Amino acid sequence: MVNKIWLALILIGFIFAALKGDINIVTQAAFEGAATGVTVCFGLISVLVFWLGIMRLAEDAGLVKKISKLLGPVVSFLFPDVPKNHPAMGYILSNMSANLLGLGNAATPMGIRAMQQLQELNPDKEIASPAMCTLLALNTASITLIPTTLIAIRLNFNSANPAEIVGSTLLATAVATAAAIVADRWYRRRSIRRKLPPTIPPTLSLKR
Amino acid sequence: MLGWINLLSAWAVPVMITFIPLYAYFKRVPVYESFVDGAKDGFSTAIGIIPHLVGMMVAISVFRASGALDFFVGWMTPLLESLRVPPEVLPLGILRPLTGTGSLAFTTDLIKTYGPDSMIGRIASTVQGSTDTTLYVLTVYFGAVGIKNGRYALKVGLFSDIIGFIAAICVCLLLFS
Numbered sequence: 001m002v003n004k005i006w007l008a009l010i011l012i013g014f015i016f017a018a019l020k021g022d023i024n025i026v027t028q029a030a031f032e033g034a035a036t037g038v039t040v041c042f043g044l045i046s047v048l049v050f051w052l053g054i055m056r057l058a059e060d061a062g063l064v065k066k067i068s069k070l071l072g073p074v075v076s077f078l079f080p081d082v083p084k085n086h087p088a089m090g091y092i093l094s095n096m097s098a099n100l101l102g103l104g105n106a107a108t109p110m111g112i113r114a115m116q117q118l119q120e121l122n123p124d125k126e127i128a129s130p131a132m133c134t135l136l137a138l139n140t141a142s143i144t145l146i147p148t149t150l151i152a153i154r155l156n157f158n159s160a161n162p163a164e165i166v167g168s169t170l171l172a173t174a175v176a177t178a179a180a181i182v183a184d185r186w187y188r189r190r191s192i193r194r195k196l197p198p199t200i201p202p203t204l205s206l207k208r
Numbered sequence: 209m210l211g212w213i214n215l216l217s218a219w220a221v222p223v224m225i226t227f228i229p230l231y232a233y234f235k236r237v238p239v240y241e242s243f244v245d246g247a248k249d250g251f252s253t254a255i256g257i258i259p260h261l262v263g264m265m266v267a268i269s270v271f272r273a274s275g276a277l278d279f280f281v282g283w284m285t286p287l288l289e290s291l292r293v294p295p296e297v298l299p300l301g302i303l304r305p306l307t308g309t310g311s312l313a314f315t316t317d318l319i320k321t322y323g324p325d326s327m328i329g330r331i332a333s334t335v336q337g338s339t340d341t342t343l344y345v346l347t348v349y350f351g352a353v354g355i356k357n358g359r360y361a362l363k364v365g366l367f368s369d370i371i372g373f374i375a376a377i378c379v380c381l382l383l384f385s
Binding site: 001002005006009010012013014015016017020025026028029030032033034036037038040041042044045047048049050051052053054055056057058059060061062063099106108109111112115116118119125126127128130132133135136137139140141142144147149150153154157158159160161162164165167168169171172173175176177179180183184187188191 | 224257262270339345352356365371372376
C-alpha cells in the first residue's frame with residue numbers, strides 16, 4: 001500500500017503540474033522535498049543520539065525491565081504475542097507515556113528502540129509482525145494529554161484560553177486510538193487466518 | 209488541573225534525564241560509557257532513515273506543490289458546507305497524515321487568519337494536536353529496523369486518522385458552539 005500511495009502522490013502531482021502548464025514545479029518540489037528529508041534526519045540525529053544514550057542507561061540499570069514487569073498486564077492485552085518481561089514491553093510503555101505527555105521528540109527514539117526489540121522477535125525481518133503494526137497504530141493515533149506545541153501557538157496569537165483545547169484533543173485522540181485498536185485487531189485476525197497456512201510449507205521445503 | 213498538567217510536562221524531561229543516570233550509577237553501571245555506547249546507535253539509526261524519509265518527502269512535496277491538494281479540497285467544499293463543517297479545515301485533514309511540519313504551518317496560518325478562539329482555530333488546534341503524522345511515523349519506525357512490507361499498518365493508521373479528524377470536528381462543534 002505504501003508503494004501505491006507513493007506512486008500515486010508523484011503521478012498525480014506530475015499530471016496536475018502538466019495540466020497547469022508549469023512542469024518545472026515537479027523538479028523544484030522534488031529537490032525541495034529531498035532536502036527537507038535530509039534536514040529532518042539531521043535534526044533527528046541529536047535527539048536520537050541523546051535519548052538512545054539515556055535509554056541505554058535505563059536498560060543497563062534494569063529500569064526498562066522493571067517498568068515492563070510493573071505495567072506488563074496493560075500492555076500484554078495490546079501485545080499478546082510479546083512474551084511478558086521482554087524488554088520490548090518496557091520500551092513500548094516508555095514510548096506510550098512519552099506520547100501521552102506530548103514529549104514528541106522523546107517518544108520517537110523510544111518507539112524505535114521498541115521496534116528494534118520487536119524485530120528481534122520477528123521471524124521474517126522484512127515483513128512487519130502484528131505487534132509492530134499495533135505499535136505503529138498506537139503511535140499514529142496516540143492519546144495526547146498535553147498538546148504542548150499547540151498551546152504555545154495559541155498563546156502566541158493571544159487566545160483568551162490557550163489550553164481550552166486540552167479537553168477536545170483528549171477526547172478526539174481517545175476516539176482515534178480506540179478506532180486504531182479495533183482496526184488493528186480486525187486486520188490482525190484476518191491476516192492470521194489468511195497467512196498462516198501458506199507460510200509453513202516453503203520453510204519445510206527449504207530444509208529438504 | 210491545568211497548572212498541574214503544565215508543571216508535569218515541564219518537569220518530566222529534566223527529572224528523567226537526572227533520575228535515570230543517578231539510578232544507573234547506584235546500580236554500579238559505568239554511566240558515561242554506557243551512555244556513549246547507546247548513543248552510538250542513535251547516529252546510525254538516523255542515517256539509516258535518510259533514504260526512507262527523502263523518498264517520502266519528495267512524493268509529498270510534488271503532490272502539494274502541483275496544486276493537486278488544493279484541487280481536491282475545492283472539490284470537497286460543497287459537501288462540507290452542507291454538513292456545517294468549515295471547509296477551511298479540510299486541507300488540514302489531508303495534510304496531517306502526510307507531513308507534520310506542513311500541517312503545523314497550515315494550522316498556524318489558520319489560527320493567524322481566523323483567530324485562535326474561532327471555531328476554525330479550535331478545530332485546527334484539536335486536529336493538529338490529536339493525531340500524529342502517519343506516513344512519517346511509518347517511514348521512520350519501519351525504516352529504522354529495515355521492514356519493507358508494513359502489511360496492514362498503513363491502512364490502520366490512515367483509518368484512525370480519518371476517524372480522528374471526524375471526531376475532532378464533532379467534539380469541537382459540540383463543546384464550543
